[in-house]
Amino acid sequence: MEAVRLGIIGLGNMGKGHIGYLNRGEVSNVLLTAVSDYDPAGLEWAKQHVGEQVALFADPYELMASGLVDGVLIATPHYSHPELAIAAFERGLHVLCEKPAGVYTKQVREMNDAAARSNTKFSMMYNQRTNPLYQKLKDLNDSGELGEIRRTNWIITNWYRSQSYYDSGTWRATWAGEGGGVLLNQDPHQLDLWQWTINMMPKRVRAFCYFGKHRNIEVEDDVTAFVEYENGATGVFVTTTGEAPGTNRLEISGDRGKVVIEDGQLTFWRLRTPEREFNAAFTGGFGQPECWKCEIPIHGENPDHKGITQNWVNSILYDEPLIAPGEDGIKGLMLSNAMLLSTWLDDWVDLPIDEELYYSYLQKQIAASRKTNGKGVL
Known part of the structure; x- marks a missing residue:
């Protein structure tokens, strides 16, 4: 061929x-x-x-x-x-x-x-996996520069959408037409990068999704989620389509420092001594590891x-x-499904999620959707 x-x-x-x-x-x-x-x-x-x-x-x-x-x-x-x-x-x-x-x-x-x-x-x-910013973050993690991951935090609120945007199609922002809101429409890239750059999926999720909080829509338009990882690390994911001006800031903290991606820049606050090693040896009252602020050069364009x-x-x-x-597509979707299921259950959700339980809750939303007027399910 x-x-x-x-x-x-x-x-x-x-x-x-x-x-x-x-x-x-x-x-x-x-x-x-x-x-x-x-x-x-x-x-x-x-x-x-x-x-x-x-x-x-x-x-x-x-x-x-x-x-x-x-x-x-x-x-x-x-x-x-x-x-x-x-x-x-x-x-x-x-x-x-x-x-x-x-x-x-x-x-x-x-x-x-x-x-x-x-x-x-x-x-x-x-x-976005071809974006040099996120490729460099993954490289820093894969090479061990960050050390063991301690905390992740992504604030991605620059998805502003007006009511007229949602009114432009009867299928928009409905459970029957789209199957979700900001998590499914705007955030799939961030949910993918959140786990891809650090090679870690959470072990459980507790989320608070708000449905039609800022706009006259059925689906989620404001989300705050807290996650726990197997190694004890924690993370927060915050997103909405109803904020202006919005923020896009990813922060990853590890045993060897902290990386922040914001405004097209990657900054690495690198610890000269890993935190655990410093803590084990330090005998003073107040003190912390020596830290170097490094503006990491990013080469190349995003194809x-x-x-x-x-x-x-x-x-x-x-x-x-x-x-x-293609098989990786289930990972980010697992995160968004878990956030919605956690909200519907008002409880923690373990990963991998109970797929049949999520499906049953989704069918209830579809049946009540204005797109189907309660008739039929997808």
């Missing part, structure tokens, strides 16, 4: 965005050969923006069965991601899936199982979506290791 023949499923904002950089030739060794969208308007747009050699399908399953593609990029509404991915795997097609992996971990686990049974390459569109797409293509053609293996 000299080039990957690609089909894009879903021509909303993200699908159109992917077509944009492909049309500009910003990903090598890939040919856009087919697109699909249930909405006639999406296909009409495609007629104007893709070449005549690109086949148009209203039905994504017809696209997958056409023999025109080697892999698909799924950019459809959240609930459909696992169903479409599983269908692709069963047809021997490679899959690149937009975030989130799905709405609930039960369906995403089924997707991961299908991927494992297939001889295909499966990646998530976690384009973003096209970087993940190129990596996936290279993995198909040359077996290049995936930056964002």
Whole structure:
């Protein structure tokens, strides 16, 4: 195979965005050969923006069965991601899936199982994993520079969304239409990076989600969560779409110092002596380890979506290791599911969560959703 023949499923904002950089030739060794969208308007747009050699399908399953593609990029509404991915795997097609992996971990686990049974390459569109800031943080942790992690803290409140944004579509911010709010729509990248950069998932979560606190919506728009890790470390995750101006600050504290990422800068307060070692030897009254403030240089640009797409293509053609293996998609989703379940139960939730219990609570929300008017479940 000299080039990957690609089909894009879903021509909303993200699908159109992917077509944009492909049309500009910003990903090598890939040919856009087919697109699909249930909405006639999406296909009409495609007629104007893709070449005549690109086949148009209203039905994504017809696209997958056409023999025109080697892999698909799924950019459809959240609930459909696992169903479409599983269908692709069963047809021997490679899959690149937009975030989130799905709405609930039960369906995403089924997707991961299908991927494992297939001889295909499966990646998530976690384009922030290509950001040099977060790659450097991961490097500092992987190399031992931070020492044992003590505390994590992410304040990510710069997701401001107005009521008019939510009113722009009847499916927006509904349990039936989207399956969640700020955690599922805006935060998947941060929830992924929160665990990816330190190679740790919490062992349990206690969260407080507020539903329609700032806007007239069904789903969560304000969240504060506290987590505990197996090694005794703790963490806090704070997010909302109702604050202006917002903050985006990630702080990781370890035995050898503290890292802060904010305003596009990475600062490392490095302890000359690890805290535990200093504490064991220090005999004075007041004192603390010598600390150096280090502005860590960040090299390179973030290739973003096209970087993940190129990596996936290279993995198909040359077996290049995936930056964002598709199976990782369940991790960030597990965190958001746990936060919602903790709120609904008003209690701690252990990880991995009880997937059947979460699914049952989600169905109750869907049944009461204005999107379905209480009729049917997804």
